[in-house]
Amino acid sequence: MKFINLIRLAIKALQRNKLRALLTMLGIIIGVASVITMMSIGEGSKQSINASLASMGSNMITIMPYSNEPGGARMMGSSLKTLTIKDVDALKKNAVNIAEISPLASSSGQSINGAANWPTSIQGVSPEYLDIRKLSVKEGIIFSEQDVRSSAKVCLLGKTVVDNLFPNGEDPIGKIIRFGKIPFQVIGVLTPKGTSNFGQDQDDIIIAPYTTVQKRILSSIYFGQIYASATSEAASDAAVAEITSILRETHRLRDAEDNDFQVRTQAELMTMMNSTSSMMTALLTAVASISLVIGGIGIMNIMYVSVTERTREIGLRMSIGARGIDILLQFLIEAIVISVTGGVIGVILGISAALIVPASLNWPTVISEFSIVISFLVCAITGIFFGYYPALKASKLDPIEALRYE
Numbered sequence: 125m126k127f128i129n130l131i132r133l134a135i136k137a138l139q140r141n142k143l144r145a146l147l148t149m150l151g152i153i154i155g156v157a158s159v160i161t162m163m164s165i166g167e168g169s170k171q172s173i174n175a176s177l178a179s180m181g182s183n184m185i186t187i188m189p190y191s192n193e194p195g196g197a198r199m200m201g202s203s204l205k206t207l208t209i210k211d212v213d214a215l216k217k218n219a220v221n222i223a224e225i226s227p228l229a230s231s232s233g234q235s236i237n238g239a240a241n242w243p244t245s246i247q248g249v250s251p252e253y254l255d256i257r258k259l260s261v262k263e264g265i266i267f268s269e270q271d272v273r274s275s276a277k278v279c280l281l282g283k284t285v286v287d288n289l290f291p292n293g294e295d296p297i298g299k300i301i302r303f304g305k306i307p308f309q310v311i312g313v314l315t316p317k318g319t320s321n322f323g324q325d326q327d328d329i330i331i332a333p334y335t336t337v338q339k340r341i342l343s344s345i346y347f348g349q350i351y352a353s354a355t356s357e358a359a360s361d362a363a364v365a366e367i368t369s370i371l372r373e374t375h376r377l378r379d380a381e382d383n384d385f386q387v388r389t390q391a392e393l394m395t396m397m398n399s400t401s402s403m404m405t406a407l408l409t410a411v412a413s414i415s416l417v418i419g420g421i422g423i424m425n426i427m428y429v430s431v432t433e434r435t436r437e438i439g440l441r442m443s444i445g446a447r448g449i450d451i452l453l454q455f456l457i458e459a460i461v462i463s464v465t466g467g468v469i470g471v472i473l474g475i476s477a478a479l480i481v482p483a484s485l486n487w488p489t490v491i492s493e494f495s496i497v498i499s500f501l502v503c504a505i506t507g508i509f510f511g512y513y514p515a516l517k518a519s520k521l522d523p524i525e526a527l528r529y530e
Contacts, residue, residue: 130450134458137430148426149466151419152506156470156499157477158412163495164478166405168488173397182390183357184256185222187211187350187367190386205346206375206384212350214374221363223355226253227347229337235285235330236302242288246279246303246330248337249351256353264297264312267333275335279308282327283316303330306340360389416502419466420510423459427514431455435521442523452519459511460504467503471496 138145189204212227219225229248234241251266253259267278281289281296290296296310308330317326338344354363364387371385431438438451475496478489 130453130457131461133454134461137434137458138461144426145462148422148462149419149469151415151422152463152466152503153419153470153473155413155415155417155419156467156503157473158415159409159499159502160471160474160491160495161477161481161489162408162412163405164474164489164491165481165487166401166408167490167492168482170398170401170405171490172488173401174394183223183354183360184390185352185354185360185363185367186388186393187352187371188386188388189346189348190384204384205344207347207350208345209347211371211374212347214370215350215352215367218370219352219363219366221355221359221366223353224252224256225350225352226250226256227334228253228349228351229334229342229344229347231337231341233304233341235289237289237299240289240291242285244285244328244330246332246337246341248332248334248341250334253331253351256351259317260315261312262315263295264310266312272333272335275339276333277306277308277336277340278311279303279330279332280312280314281310282314282329282331284325284328285330286313304341308332354389357391360391364389413502416506419463420506423462423507424510424514426462427455427459427511428517430458431514431518434518438518438521439523439525442521448519451521452515455515455518456508456511459515460507463503463507463511464500467500470503471499474499 187207189206207227209227212225215222215225226249230245232243232245235244235246247253250272251269254261254266261280264280266280267276270276271278279301281301286296289301290299296313299310300307301310302308314327314329314331319325334347352363352367354360367387368383372383375384377383441451442448475491478491481487481489
């Protein structure tokens with residue numbers, strides 16, 4: 125029997141029970157649509173995170189305090205006290221692979237302007253911080269090294285802080301606000317950056333000289349972080365090795381002692397975030413794929429029913445010369461047609477969902493050809509795998525017994 129005739133027979137058989145065929149396809153449709161949507165969201169998130177991190181500077185390096193106390197849990201965070209201005213000065217003096225460096229001392233609190241107030245955070249940095257983090261001033265000026273040396277009470281405001289402290293649209297430049305009890309003169313407004321991929325408002329911030337924040341707010345000589353930029357992206361690894369060597373010497377660490385700081389590059393952060401994103405995408409895709417298995421079981425169940433219902437038909441075909449292989453292929457093709465048709469509908473729904481998600485939920489998505497190709501392959505394999513045994517059973521029926529079947 126010609127292959128094209130087998131396909132026609134399969135389609136005619138399915139058309140006789142349209143509703144049953146559609147319900148059988150439902151598991152495949154949901155599974156394929158879910159897989160494509162999940163993979164699109166995962167790939168979109170990955171690319172969006174990479175773009176966001178790259179916008180901060182691919183050669184940025186972050187130095188953080190780190191607990192190296194023996195016994196107990198190792199800790200990393202701004203509450204640890206290991207980084208000081210001596211470290212910054214040593215790196216400025218001795219590191220040849222570092223272009224710029226800025227310490228960071230931060231605190232959370234209430235910002236106040238007259239009757240308006242807003243909970244936010246203040247970051248104490250040096251002027252180089254804006255270049256390292258790819259920030260810019262939209263209005264006004266940035267503070268100078270002289271402001272840092274004199275611990276001047278001046279600051280730059282993010283757009284969110286401006287909108288909440290100056291709700292009537294006043295020009296904030298030159299105005300005096302308070303952070304807690306400390307007055308600051310606003311000398312500049314930062315260019316808006318919007319919400320990060322991690323849901324953080326990047327404009328909800330006040331930036332001031334680090335000496336001012338240390339002396340007048342924190343009363344501490346320690347930094348929560350130190351930011352640096354390597355002379356180039358290619359020099360990042362050399363800069364990390366250089367930083368590690370200089371800080372170990374500055375902190376007087378013996379060879380057997382672990383570092384009491386941690387150095388991270390953007391490349392490492394990208395790798396870590398990509399790994400996390402890929403793991404979550406794989407997990408969500410695996411959960412969505414369960415629908416494909418359920419759909420496959422549905423196909424097997426319906427094909428068994430179909431074989432039972434059409435036993436006399438099978439006997440009649442065999443009696444006029446149909447071979448076992450013809451019967452096997454007939455029912456196997458029916459299973460594949462059900463699976464692939466469900467896959468086509470699922471692909472259409474999956475692509476539609478991936479296009480709707482960014483508009484409705486503001487999540488980035490990227491539809492990859494790989495996910496579509498994989499979905500079709502899985503559909504074909506599912507049809508073959510779950511349809512083979514019922515088709516094999518049909519091909520082994522005895523023609524005489526089949527013709528006697530009531």
